[in-house]
Amino acid sequence: MSDEVLDEATLVAALDATRTALEKSGASLEAASGAAARGQSELESISDPARGLPSRGRDVRASLQVLHQALERAKLSALNAGLEGARIGDPLGKAVVDLAGDLRELVSRGIESLEAHATVLAEIEHERERWIEGLARARDALSALAEEIAASVRHSQDADAALAALQRGLSPVLGTDPETARALLLISEQSSRLAATLMDLGGRRDAATRVRLREALAPVLAAVADDRESDGS
């Protein structure tokens, strides 16, 4: 095969291989675009319930406030009951004072626990705000990624179209099509390897080996002979 034909076949085969690679790249980008869209959808589905959390947090805070006020009133009532018991005097009054004191102690512990819960709630709300902000940032980042992928898909499609046009333009100039170019390139590679193998066999060509070699090369020799006859006719 002449160098010129080989070069042309190589060029056409390279163009074809580039188009194939571009098609695969385009398919990967489309898959990535689909994954990005699914990711956006997932983030939206997570974000929707998160938007309702602030109002629920306010409801809980309001409930805790009402409970706190009620407990403070109960504490005052226990104090006043103790005062009445003190006014009543010994012995009944002492029992009332003791009972009121115990009650006030219990209510005070309840208030302390409630205040601890309110602190935890505030911390949870703070974490929730950070989480919501993080979700928003993730959503924005994913949206930007999806846009970039979509742009890459468009560019890949443009490149594929340009290459196809280039191939169409080159084929008449080169006088060969991609399939023929691939076949010629394959033949060139295989014939180079065959020649190398024949060179290795060189010193070991006894009569029996030569017979078997002719049998092995018979299809190639027949094909080449057919071509020569076609060229000749």
Place this chain on the structure above:
Amino acid sequence: MSERAGLLVHSRDAEGFVPADVAVNVVPAPTLSAVTGAPLEMALLGGRVLPVLPLGPRTGTLLVCRLAGELVGFSGLEVDRAGFFTAAGAGVLVDGRFVPELDLAGELRNVERAVAAPRLGAPSRTPVS
């Protein structure tokens, strides 16, 4: 050893004792209105106007006392507990330490004097002859 019934209170860092025959009850602090030209405030409590003497920074409660047959409120106090305490001079003993009785009547007299005293620069009420 005799005992006294009453309330233990504190204002800022000072503790005090209020006898049970003086203290009426402790209520959530109502809205207080200042009285112009007098070191006291007024509150509406149970449909009645109550004079309130501030004994410290406002807290969430108001101590209502009966002094000379009249109800008077005292703000700026935190009530710690009610009960019976060992009598000790002009106060009580609480866990071994002396807690003086608050002179609420004296505080009220001070306010009454301040209200009754003529203001500086105010025209005297001299009848014209």
